[in-house]
Amino acid sequence: MGRITAERAQERGTLDSTAHAAVLQALGPADHVLPTVTDEIADLDLPGESPVAADTEADTEAGSGAGSAPVVVTDPEEFRALLRERAQAAGPEGTVGLVPTMGALHDGHSHLVEQARAENDVLAVSIFLNPLQFGPTEDLSRYPADLDGDLARLTDLGVDIVFAPGVEQMYPGGLPLIRVGSGDLGTQLEGASRPGHFDGVLTVVAKLFVLATGTGRPLQAYFGQKDAQQLLIVQRMVRDLNLDVRIRPVPIVRAPDGLALSSRNAYLNDDERAAALVLSRTLQALAAREVDLDQARHLIDTESIGQGPQTVELDYLTVVDPSTLAPADVAPGNLALVAARVGTTRLIDNWTL
Numbered sequence: 001m002g003r004i005t006a007e008r009a010q011e012r013g014t015l016d017s018t019a020h021a022a023v024l025q026a027l028g029p030a031d032h033v034l035p036t037v038t039d040e041i042a043d044l045d046l047p048g049e050s051p052v053a054a055d056t057e058a059d060t061e062a063g064s065g066a067g068s069a070p071v072v073v074t075d076p077e078e079f080r081a082l083l084r085e086r087a088q089a090a091g092p093e094g095t096v097g098l099v100p101t102m103g104a105l106h107d108g109h110s111h112l113v114e115q116a117r118a119e120n121d122v123l124a125v126s127i128f129l130n131p132l133q134f135g136p137t138e139d140l141s142r143y144p145a146d147l148d149g150d151l152a153r154l155t156d157l158g159v160d161i162v163f164a165p166g167v168e169q170m171y172p173g174g175l176p177l178i179r180v181g182s183g184d185l186g187t188q189l190e191g192a193s194r195p196g197h198f199d200g201v202l203t204v205v206a207k208l209f210v211l212a213t214g215t216g217r218p219l220q221a222y223f224g225q226k227d228a229q230q231l232l233i234v235q236r237m238v239r240d241l242n243l244d245v246r247i248r249p250v251p252i253v254r255a256p257d258g259l260a261l262s263s264r265n266a267y268l269n270d271d272e273r274a275a276a277l278v279l280s281r282t283l284q285a286l287a288a289r290e291v292d293l294d295q296a297r298h299l300i301d302t303e304s305i306g307q308g309p310q311t312v313e314l315d316y317l318t319v320v321d322p323s324t325l326a327p328a329d330v331a332p333g334n335l336a337l338v339a340a341r342v343g344t345t346r347l348i349d350n351w352t353l
């Protein structure tokens, strides 16, 4: 959390005065606000000021139900200790829920959090813009951030703990040498267009799981079906590494006109937002067998953006077996996956046929 964010959070009551003082103390003198990052991380062109770069002090009295502000923790070991304390206080039947996010929360995230809140006694949400899952030419440096808005939303949703580390706290001393590999599942579709992406996702998700297990209570972690390949790969990691985590998939939340909610929708101008609708509409038409796969691809690739010659640029539209990602027929139960660039924004969506 930066100095300005901390001031605003205190003004709106999402940070109490103790935590506010702790943030300012951790930030140090005003001219040392930026986190120290290693050259390797700096090379990744991180945003100038991480909204989540400094420690707050855990207020162990707060965050005990809907309406009270969550405790904001930025130090991994503090997160581990606080979660364990809360889990043990929940009693022998208590369960722990974890919702990993990258922030800039929207109603899709709220849906994950609501489900997790309903199913668990203790609920933690992580907010961490993970540089490891972004390629060098991707949007890490402009990824939307709104920590104040996120904390207000998570307060309304009754979240107990927000884990919001900075890069330095998650990867002290630089990017990790030892990472989790996503294998063949991670090199196709999204992984083909974003090399290394899923290794980065798995590495940070594994770290989150390690921090949030060992509380003595079962851990349930929530992932959206919008990121279908990510969900499958995380499920596979849990299985292959015998992680003590139950993965809870959450259906895609869409805008009333059908566009899948996504933090990256914030990049779209009005023309692009209108053009982006071609993704969900085409998936729906494919599911209804109104078009075949080739026609569906053509529809997306020729969708125009506004009045000019610019069109949506299809990356892939394919149908897969949802449990293996192997190419499959357009048949009931299979999954149609799409990725396309709308203007400069890369969007994904999917539809069960």
Ligand SMILES: Nc1ncnc2c1ncn2[C@@H]1O[C@H](COP(=O)(O)OP(=O)(O)OP(=O)(O)O)[C@@H](O)[C@H]1O
Residues within 6 Å of the ligand: 100, 101, 102, 103, 108, 109, 111, 112, 222, 223, 224, 225, 226, 227, 250, 251, 252, 253, 254, 260, 261, 262, 263, 264, 265
């Ligand atoms: N529309 C949605 N419906 C259901 N789950 C969602 C939706 N959007 C995001 N999620 C889930 O929320 C979790 C956190 O996702 P993330 O913070 O990357 O948001 P995002 O909107 O997917 O961002 P991006 O624009 O980077 O794709 C993931 O498990 C993701 O699948």
Ligand SMILES: CC(C)(CO)[C@@H](O)C(=O)[O-]
Residues within 6 Å of the ligand: 100, 101, 102, 128, 130, 133, 201, 204, 205, 227, 230
């Ligand atoms: C799971 C995740 C939080 C890991 O950074 C991210 O990939 C996301 O938000 O889907």
Ligand code: BAL
Residues within 6 Å of the ligand: 133, 227, 230
């Ligand atoms: N929701 C997926 C995270 C990413 O695009 O990096």
